[in-house]
Amino acid sequence: MMGCARTAEVQELLRLGHWPQAAGAELRMHVRGCRKCSEIALLTQALCAAKESAVNNARVEPPALVWWRAQLRRKREAVQRVERPIRVQMFLVLAVVCAGLVLAFRLSGGVAAWRAWMSTGAGAGSLAPGLMIAGAVALAMMAGLAVYVGVERK
């Protein structure tokens, strides 16, 4: 990279749009001979002309429409933020219900007890305590869930 003491001067004139009109003959002569300054002058003029043309031809929506879209997105994000903990809580409640059911199933005697109960034509004798516990736990959990969801929605 080569340095040039006059680059800043050239850049300032380009930035102000005064190049080359406001530049002295000596500076113009320098730019013709300096690779860095000539490249900067060439590119800045070409890119600024391209920008001006593009700005004039830009297709932009009215600001009110963009504002409205942003508000909609913010609202949607707020809904997601509010719903996230509710979903987590619902998942936890469901997990507890499932765990309760599994526990009740085990307490009631497991698969063998269920098979025996089915084969005796639903004679609930040996399974009565376990089934009662399972039913009670499941009902309590479901009721709790229903109440919770109802209250949260309100």
Place this chain on the structure above:
Amino acid sequence: MTWDEVLESVQAGEGAATESRMDRDAFAGFYERTARPLWAYLARVSGDPALADDLVQESFVRMLCAATPMDGEVHAKRYLFRIATNLLRDYWRKPRASSIEDLPEGAFVNESSDGADAQMMLEPRLLQLRPRERQLLWLAHAEGYSHKEIAEIMGLRSPSIRLMLFRARHRLAELLKDGAR
């Protein structure tokens, strides 16, 4: 508390964190001043005016939704260009059937060109450069950003900008000179 009240309080909570967030009128003024330069940047760097239409919208929406406090219009504009640069980078990274890099040069000819010689010559030469080089040159020479500001916008280290810009400038200058011969 109703559902709408809950949402309002959540949104108000965000607002408190970003007190410098623009109101509707301030945004309208800011939009009028910055939307066209941003479109020019995206259209010229991507070579795709339709993509620029979409990304301009998305950039402004993301800026309005962001929880980043903005310290004045200059900072907000720089932040907007940063969002647009990231969106453009994401667009280029996405695999697609016809990448913007694979399109023929003719596809980038701007139908709304005013026919200026310099611009007609610049368009195809600019698109011969790598996307990052186009971004660097546009931000430095069309937008007039400093090396530090370009580094912030492009998410690069400030010392590397100088060398990258030097190479990109030299390459485009050579292409333009070759085209003029």
